[in-house]
Amino acid sequence: MPDWRSHWSLRPGVTYLNHGSFGPSPRVVSEARQAWTDRLESEPMDFLVRQMEEHLDAARDCLGKFVGTHGRNLVFVDNATFGMNVVAHSFPLTAGDEVLATDHEYGAVLRIWRQQCQKTGATLIVRKLPARLDSIDELIETLFAAVTARTRLIVVSHVTSPTAVILPVREICAKAKTLGLAVCIDGPHAPAAVDVTIDKFGCDFYAASCHKWLSAPFGSGFLYVHPRWQGKARPNIVSWGHSLSGRPANWSDEFTWSGTRDPAAFLAVPAAIEFLEGLNRAVAAEPQSATARREASFGAGDTRSGVDYFRRWSHDLVRYAREQIVRLTGLEPLVPDSPEWYGTMIALPLPDAVREPHEGHMHPLQQALWDRHQIEVPIVDWQGRRFVRVSCHLYSDRGDVDRLVDALRGLLST
Ligand SMILES: Cc1ncc(COP(=O)(O)O)c(C=O)c1O
Numbered sequence: 001m002p003d004w005r006s007h008w009s010l011r012p013g014v015t016y017l018n019h020g021s022f023g024p025s026p027r028v029v030s031e032a033r034q035a036w037t038d039r040l041e042s043e044p045m046d047f048l049v050r051q052m053e054e055h056l057d058a059a060r061d062c063l064g065k066f067v068g069t070h071g072r073n074l075v076f077v078d079n080a081t082f083g084m085n086v087v088a089h090s091f092p093l094t095a096g097d098e099v100l101a102t103d104h105e106y107g108a109v110l111r112i113w114r115q116q117c118q119k120t121g122a123t124l125i126v127r128k129l130p131a132r133l134d135s136i137d138e139l140i141e142t143l144f145a146a147v148t149a150r151t152r153l154i155v156v157s158h159v160t161s162p163t164a165v166i167l168p169v170r171e172i173c174a175k176a177k178t179l180g181l182a183v184c185i186d187g188p189h190a191p192a193a194v195d196v197t198i199d200k201f202g203c204d205f206y207a208a209s210c211h212k213w214l215s216a217p218f219g220s221g222f223l224y225v226h227p228r229w230q231g232k233a234r235p236n237i238v239s240w241g242h243s244l245s246g247r248p249a250n251w252s253d254e255f256t257w258s259g260t261r262d263p264a265a266f267l268a269v270p271a272a273i274e275f276l277e278g279l280n281r282a283v284a285a286e287p288q289s290a291t292a293r294r295e296a297s298f299g300a301g302d303t304r305s306g307v308d309y310f311r312r313w314s315h316d317l318v319r320y321a322r323e324q325i326v327r328l329t330g331l332e333p334l335v336p337d338s339p340e341w342y343g344t345m346i347a348l349p350l351p352d353a354v355r356e357p358h359e360g361h362m363h364p365l366q367q368a369l370w371d372r373h374q375i376e377v378p379i380v381d382w383q384g385r386r387f388v389r390v391s392c393h394l395y396s397d398r399g400d401v402d403r404l405v406d407a408l409r410g411l412l413s414t
Helices: 027-042 046-065 080-090 107-120 134-143 169-178 269-277 279-285 289-296 303-329 365-371 398-412
Strands: 073-078 097-104 122-128 151-157 182-186 203-209 221-225 346-351 378-380 385-391
Touching: 027 046, 027 269, 046 073, 046 221, 046 269, 073 080, 080 107, 080 182, 080 203, 080 221, 097 107, 097 378, 107 122, 107 151, 134 169, 134 182, 134 378, 151 169, 169 182, 269 279, 303 346, 303 385, 303 398, 365 378, 385 398
Parallel strands: 097 122, 097 151, 151 182, 182 203
Antiparallel strands: 073 221, 203 221, 346 385, 378 385
16 A cells, blocks of 8 residues: 655644645645745746746646636635635625525635625525435525525535535536526635536636645635636735736736735645646556556546545545444434545534533644544534544545544543
């Protein structure tokens, strides 16, 4: 079995099951970022003014190919939060309008839209989805039952944060289109973890971070803006708004230069894509690669197979975590045991016994898992219930999951 952990520089002794919140980069990606910074440092004027725009174009073309749209429809932003703020500030809301979201949305995203609605006189409607998510039709019906004549925009996660559920964004976009509604997808957990095919979704906006499952450097994300909105998209930070190298004007110029900064995190995104897509070659180079190759059923030169290998590896581990934790708690997960509903991350309910009130930001159980066992895993409060959200990446193994289950067994019984 390949020693994937050796590709990362994770601190020894820590069981890291939280790639979903903060996904560390493999060394090869950190090195690529450093190489870009070195180029900047060696001749800043030449790099920032003459070269940078061309390199950024190449990086976003590569990213565009990975997420199913043309690079010219994307802008690099620091993270999904930044991108979502751009959409909130650019979308034409007026008094009486409604923005529709689900009750599985990320808290900060709901806060962004609540504030923007307050400013414009619009209303944020948070729709409760069915308690058990096992029917796409039922989910769509429930969500769209909250659409009114005042609804202008649907904000929906591709993969949800508190519950780690893959939502049927393609079907949501298709239905929204028939009603003339815009859709903004909040997608930081999706790139690399599940197929992101933006043009096929037909959404209006897609905001994501690349420093989660794609394992690109921290501070790398993107915003997709459909051509019909590109003339309206405005950055949160106003700067020159034109190309520094004197190229013809483009909608993305407003975003490319937001004051002086090191663009290395953005420029290293292709290295992260190359790492995942090249996993088939990495496995082939392993001394005992024959079995691994057979198991992974790679096609030589097939770039998707590297990504599929990562997904299968992670999903199998997360599925193992699901089996073990359900055996421990006896509590039913929110979704069926299918890659249609969960991918590289899963949220599993915990018994009521761990629902102590807590005032800090970190749940006492999460704190105890860290203090006593050096396990990083989020314990999430959602809808009055507690969940443990387990993320597995290439560097994870069954030993990590077993340590978590043993620790939970001990802590839940005290
Ligand atoms: C669904 C969702 N949206 C948005 C965010 C914000 O991502 P970032 O902190 O990278 O901006 C997160 C972070 O975990 C998230 O889970």
